[in-house]
Amino acid sequence: MATAKSPSYIRFLNLLDTLDRINPGKKLDYIEESLLDKIVTCSHLKESVLVGDLISLSELGSQATLHGRVKNLSVMGYIKMASNTDGRKKEVVPTKLAIKRYEEISKCLEKAAKSA
Numbered sequence: 001m002a003t004a005k006s007p008s009y010i011r012f013l014n015l016l017d018t019l020d021r022i023n024p025g026k027k028l029d030y031i032e033e034s035l036l037d038k039i040v041t042c043s044h045l046k047e048s049v050l051v052g053d054l055i056s057l058s059e060l061g062s063q064a065t066l067h068g069r070v071k072n073l074s075v076m077g078y079i080k081m082a083s084n085t086d087g088r089k090k091e092v093v094p095t096k097l098a099i100k101r102y103e104e105i106s107k108c109l110e111k112a113a114k115s116a
Contacts, residue, residue, distance in 0.1 A: 008112045008113055008115070009112070011111075011112040011115060012108055012109055012112035012113075015108035015111060015112060028073075028076075028078075029069075031060050031061055031065065031066070031069045032069050032072060032073055034057075034060055035054055035057075035060070035066070035069055035070060035073060036073060036078055036079070036094070036098060036101075038054065038057070039054070039073075039079055039092050039093070039094050039098070040094050040098060040099070040102055043093060043094050048084070048091050049091065049092050050084065050089050050090065050091055050092065051067075051070060051081070051089070051090045051092055052089065054066060054070055054092060055067050055070065070092065077095055077097045078094065078095060078097055078098040078101070079092050079093065079094055079095060079098060080092075080093055080095055081093075
Protein backbone atom coordinates (compact mmCIF):
# COMPACT_ATOMS: atom_id res chain seq x y z
CA MET A 1 0.00 0.00 0.00
CA ALA A 2 1.48 3.33 -1.06
CA THR A 3 1.51 6.23 1.36
CA ALA A 4 1.02 9.87 0.42
CA LYS A 5 4.42 10.83 1.81
CA SER A 6 7.47 8.77 0.85
CA PRO A 7 10.13 8.04 3.47
CA SER A 8 13.15 10.34 3.64
CA TYR A 9 15.51 7.62 2.44
CA ILE A 10 13.43 7.03 -0.70
CA ARG A 11 13.43 10.78 -1.41
CA PHE A 12 17.20 10.75 -0.85
CA LEU A 13 17.66 7.89 -3.35
CA ASN A 14 15.53 9.74 -5.90
CA LEU A 15 17.65 12.87 -5.46
CA LEU A 16 20.83 10.81 -5.91
CA ASP A 17 19.37 9.34 -9.09
CA THR A 18 18.79 12.88 -10.35
CA LEU A 19 22.46 13.70 -9.63
CA ASP A 20 23.55 10.63 -11.61
CA ARG A 21 21.42 11.70 -14.58
CA ILE A 22 23.03 15.15 -14.53
CA ASN A 23 26.51 13.53 -14.83
CA PRO A 24 25.83 10.37 -16.85
CA GLY A 25 29.49 9.70 -17.68
CA LYS A 26 30.48 9.81 -14.01
CA LYS A 27 28.32 6.92 -12.74
CA LEU A 28 30.23 4.85 -10.19
CA ASP A 29 29.67 1.18 -9.43
CA TYR A 30 29.44 -0.15 -5.88
CA ILE A 31 33.16 -0.92 -5.62
CA GLU A 32 34.18 2.51 -6.93
CA GLU A 33 31.76 4.21 -4.53
CA SER A 34 33.14 2.17 -1.61
CA LEU A 35 36.73 3.01 -2.52
CA LEU A 36 35.91 6.70 -2.95
CA ASP A 37 34.07 6.70 0.40
CA LYS A 38 37.21 5.30 2.04
CA ILE A 39 39.48 7.85 0.32
CA VAL A 40 37.29 10.85 1.16
CA THR A 41 36.77 9.68 4.75
CA CYS A 42 40.52 9.26 5.28
CA SER A 43 41.16 12.66 3.74
CA HIS A 44 38.55 14.26 6.01
CA LEU A 45 40.24 12.65 9.04
CA LYS A 46 43.66 13.84 7.76
CA GLU A 47 44.79 10.22 7.40
CA SER A 48 46.80 9.12 4.41
CA VAL A 49 45.61 6.20 2.30
CA LEU A 50 47.93 4.40 -0.07
CA VAL A 51 47.10 2.46 -3.23
CA GLY A 52 48.25 -0.66 -1.37
CA ASP A 53 45.74 0.02 1.42
CA LEU A 54 42.92 0.18 -1.11
CA ILE A 55 43.83 -2.93 -3.08
CA SER A 56 44.06 -4.91 0.17
CA LEU A 57 40.34 -4.38 0.90
CA SER A 58 39.55 -8.00 0.03
CA GLU A 59 35.89 -7.67 1.07
CA LEU A 60 35.39 -5.49 -2.03
CA GLY A 61 37.11 -7.76 -4.53
CA SER A 62 40.39 -9.15 -5.77
CA GLN A 63 43.52 -7.02 -5.93
CA ALA A 64 43.27 -6.89 -9.73
CA THR A 65 39.63 -5.73 -9.55
CA LEU A 66 40.41 -3.08 -6.95
CA HIS A 67 43.46 -1.84 -8.84
CA GLY A 68 41.30 -1.46 -11.94
CA ARG A 69 38.66 0.49 -10.00
CA VAL A 70 41.31 2.79 -8.51
CA LYS A 71 42.51 3.45 -12.06
CA ASN A 72 38.91 4.16 -13.15
CA LEU A 73 38.47 6.69 -10.33
CA SER A 74 41.67 8.40 -11.45
CA VAL A 75 40.62 8.47 -15.13
CA MET A 76 37.19 9.87 -14.19
CA GLY A 77 38.93 12.64 -12.23
CA TYR A 78 37.81 11.71 -8.72
CA ILE A 79 41.26 10.91 -7.30
CA LYS A 80 44.89 11.69 -7.92
CA MET A 81 48.08 9.99 -6.85
CA ALA A 82 50.68 11.83 -4.84
CA SER A 83 54.17 10.67 -3.97
CA ASN A 84 54.56 9.50 -0.40
CA THR A 85 57.71 10.03 1.70
CA ASP A 86 58.68 6.58 0.43
CA GLY A 87 58.89 7.24 -3.32
CA ARG A 88 57.74 3.68 -4.11
CA LYS A 89 54.34 4.21 -2.49
CA LYS A 90 51.56 6.36 -3.89
CA GLU A 91 49.16 8.23 -1.65
CA VAL A 92 45.62 8.56 -2.99
CA VAL A 93 43.87 11.90 -2.50
CA PRO A 94 40.41 13.08 -3.57
CA THR A 95 40.17 15.81 -6.19
CA LYS A 96 37.91 18.85 -6.14
CA LEU A 97 35.48 16.85 -8.28
CA ALA A 98 35.22 14.17 -5.58
CA ILE A 99 34.74 16.75 -2.82
CA LYS A 100 32.03 18.45 -4.91
CA ARG A 101 30.30 15.05 -5.34
CA TYR A 102 30.11 14.58 -1.58
CA GLU A 103 28.89 18.15 -1.08
CA GLU A 104 26.08 17.44 -3.57
CA ILE A 105 25.23 14.15 -1.84
CA SER A 106 25.12 16.02 1.49
CA LYS A 107 22.72 18.57 -0.02
CA CYS A 108 20.48 15.72 -1.20
CA LEU A 109 20.48 14.18 2.26
CA GLU A 110 19.64 17.51 3.90
CA LYS A 111 16.86 18.19 1.38
CA ALA A 112 15.36 14.72 1.92
CA ALA A 113 15.49 15.15 5.70
CA LYS A 114 13.93 18.62 5.61
CA SER A 115 10.94 17.48 3.58
CA ALA A 116 10.13 14.75 6.11
